[in-house]
Amino acid sequence: PGPFVVTGGSVNVTLTYGGATLSGSMKIRFPNGGSGFEAAVFEPETGATAFLLVFANESAYTDTFNAGGSANGGSVRDGLNALVDTTAPSVSIDSAPATVTTTAPFNVTVEFSEDVINFISADVTVGNGSVTGFTAVDGNTYTVQITPDGGGDVTLDVAAAVAEDAAGNDNTAASQVVVGYTLDIEEDLRKILEDDLAATMTQLTQRMEGYASSALQRLKSQDHISCVSRLNDVLDHQKIQFDPDKATLKAESAPALNELMTTLDTCPGGRFEVAGHTDSSGNENYNLWLSEARANAVIEALADRGVDAKAFVSKGYGESKPIASNATPDGRKDNRRVEFHLIDTPAHDPASCVSANSAKRRMDLSANETGLSFEQTSQRERYSCATDSWRIVESTASHFDSENGMSQSMFNLSARRERFVDADSVKGYFVGVYGSKNDVSGLAIGDIRGLGFHGGIYGADRLGEGLYLDYYLGAAAGRHDFDLDFDRSGDTVNADGNYTYLAGFVGAALSGKTEFDTYTLSPRVGIDLSYSPGGDVDLTTSRNALSQQSDLELGSVNGGRLFGELGFEIPTEDENGTVRIAPRISCYQSIGSLNGACSIGGSIDLASRSDAGDFIYNVRLDGEAGSDFNAGSLSVSYSKSLWGGSLSGDVTISNTGSIGFVQQLKLNF
Missing domain, CATH: 2.60.40.1220 (Immunoglobulin-like)
Known part of the structure; x- marks a missing residue:
């Protein structure tokens, strides 16, 4: 029965009935029985799709074929309609x-x-x-x-x-x-790129923290009440000496005068009274004259050192304000003194102001068995008297080796402008650009090159006597291109592409200073937060001559720090130094590591100065411990008056074996 498909242009057929077989050019088996038949077979023409079979006995095949005519005494049957297929399937x-x-x-x-x-x-x-x-x-x-x-x-x-x-x-x-x-590289690639973004955000956070700290220090330095206190602290530790019964300064007074000059540089625009005092020896009128003459001599000596002393006023009090008994030699010595008093006028007086330029350079170097850290900073600052503002251009070149196989170099250029809104507030804004190169040698081999921009605002406010707030708010955006080779089963897979990101930063801190009995208390609490929703990665993965383009998304990167400390300053017995103890507690959501870690720690500082006051040193022991980490360091720093300026530096050794070295030279013109 058909229809069915057969092969070939000439088709072989075998007709079988009642044990008899007839072979021809077409092959088929009939399942039904019967006997006595004749058959004629016609070969199809080339390209034909059907042919006819002729049977002599019609009745024997009625259950299989339909009658379709007759020829040669039999019936013509068309039930087969066989198709001829010679095409091989592809x-x-x-x-x-x-x-x-x-x-x-x-x-x-x-x-x-x-x-x-x-x-x-x-x-x-x-x-x-x-x-x-x-x-x-x-x-x-x-x-x-x-x-x-x-x-x-x-x-x-x-x-x-x-x-x-x-x-x-x-x-x-x-x-x-x-x-x-290729074995999956996405997990390793994502980790490398997120580490690179975290490192970038960490550096930018430190920059912005530095801007806010700069505004706070400027506000404190402009705090003329604080300035007077610091000036008198200098004179408490270093006496200004005169020739007997004269207003002529002795050479031994030079260190004290140099330190007064350095302190006055930090609080420009102040109007001070320089007060002279004597003991009760001699004539009262003579003592009044001598005390004022000596105060004038101090002002002239400071002016000779470049201090803008036009707003300074000298006044002699003679023997009228003793601070000790004149009955003893030590008491009379204490009464022979010079003091600074604040004249109560606005902090900024354009008439007594001088515009100025200054430049600073600083180098930091740290090294241990896991890597090297280096930073070179150059800063140029211009003070405008008319607007009571500073324009600061700062460039920083840094290099950092880490134990996870990254070696990062970064150049940062920023411009800032900050000004006194009033005597109790400093505000500023900043814009900056950075370029970075990260050499990767851990999970992959290659480099990441970045270019980005950052900007924002910062400032510091005096909230009350001895209470300050400093803050910053910033944003950053950048594009980092990468070219990394991954070793997979002895084969090299190359990942080439770039990622772009946006990030935000905010931080604020409250700090203060107050006297309690014989102690000075310095509390400080603050918070720093940073967040990036991640980045979009354009990725081309290639191996030999094969390549494929795809997209990848970096996960969000965020970090935070909540901290608090309370410092206790205790004067030493010789009154040439202080001991400062500052316990603290911190909680971190660090950028890239230490999720949700809290720690306790603190520091102990011993600061002292020479009797002449021209050499100051400080020893600091610092430690911190949490559930997943611990850190500690010992540092020694010094400052030496030199050539009208100062030479300073410090050396730090940490519990990880790292050694840090800082050297700075400041010259005043």
């Missing part, structure tokens, strides 16, 4: 992951040009992998799951003659498909 392989993939296993599609039979999973030949899934979608389409054996090319083949169509035609071979498989 096959193709479609790789879903294109030419490069980091996903395993992955799927491919094997598609034949027509329905086939006998195609099984073993007919797919895989190089550097195996078939781990096989599904027939329909008669001609199959989904094949491939699991690579390792990094490298995965080859896919379907050979000829592994399947056939209904006419028995064997398939032709498929064109080979090659998929470059």
Whole structure:
């Protein structure tokens, strides 16, 4: 029975009935019985799609064929309508992951040009992998799951003659498909890029903290009440000496005068009374004259050292304001003194103001067995008398080696402007640009080059006597290009591309200073927060001549610090120094590490100066411990009056074995 499909242009036929067989040019088996027949077979013409069979006995075949006419004494039967098929089915392989993939296993599609039979999973030949899934979608389409054996090319083949169509035609071979498989690099790449972003945000946070700290120090230095206190502290530790019964300064007074000059440089625009005092020896009127003459001599000596003393006023009090008994030599010595008093006028007086330029350079160096840290800072500052504002241009070049295989160099250029809004407030804004290069040698080999911008506002306010607030608010944006090689199963996978990011920063701190009995208390509490929603990564993954483009998203990067400390300052017995003890507690959500860690710690400082006052040193012991970390350091610093300026430096040794060194030279013109 038909219709059915046969092969060839000339078709072989065997007619079997009642044990008799007739062979001809077409082959077919009849399932029904019967006897006594004759048959004639006609070969189809070339390209024909049907032919006729002629049977002599009609009744024997009525259950199989419909009558369609007669010839040669029999019935013509057309129930076969046989189609002639000579075309071999073709096959193709479609790789879903294109030419490069980091996903395993992955799927491919094997598609034949027509329905086939006998195609099984073993007919797919895989190089550097195996078939781990096989599904027939329909008669001609199959989904094949491939699991690579390792990094490298995965080859896919379907050979000829592994399947056939209904006419028995064997398939032709498929064109080979090659998929470059790489072990997943996304996790390592994401970690490297997020570490790079965290390092960038950490450095920018430190910059902004520094801007706020600068405003606070400027506000404190402009606090003329504080300035008077510091001037008199100098004179308490270093006496200004005169020739007996004269207003002539002795050479031994030079260190005290130099330190007065340095202190006055930090509080420009102040109007001070320089008060002279004597003991009760001699005539009262003479003592009044002598005390004022000596006060004038001090003002002249400061002016000779470059201090703007036009707003200073001298006044002699003679013996009228003793601070000790005149009955003893020590008491009379204490009464012979010079003091500074604040004249109660606005902090800024344009008539007595002088515009000025200054430049500073600073070098920091730290090294241990895990790496090297270096920073060179140059700062140029211009003070405008008319606007009572400062314009500051600062450039910083830094280099940092870390134990996780990163070596980062960064250049930062920033411009700031800050001014006194009033006597109790300093406000400023900043803009900056940075360029960075991060050499990576840990999870991958290569570098990351960054370019970005940052800007924001900062300031400091005096909230009350001895109470201050400093703050900053900033934002940053940048693009970092990377070129990294990953070693995967002895093969190299290259990741090339860039990521862009946005980040925000905010911080504030309250600090104060007050006297309690013989102690000076200095509390400080604050918070720093930073956040980036992450970044968009344009990624090109390549191996040998194969490449693939894709997108990747970095996770959010955030950090924070909440801290508080309380300092106790205790004067030493010789009154040439102080001991400062400052316990503190901090909680971190650090950028890139130490999630939610809290710690306790503190510092002990011993500061002292020479009797002449020209040499100051400080020893500091600092420590901090939390559930996941501990840190400690010992540092020694010094400052020496030199050439009308100062030479200073410090050396720090940490519990990790790192050694830091800082040297700074300041010259006053």
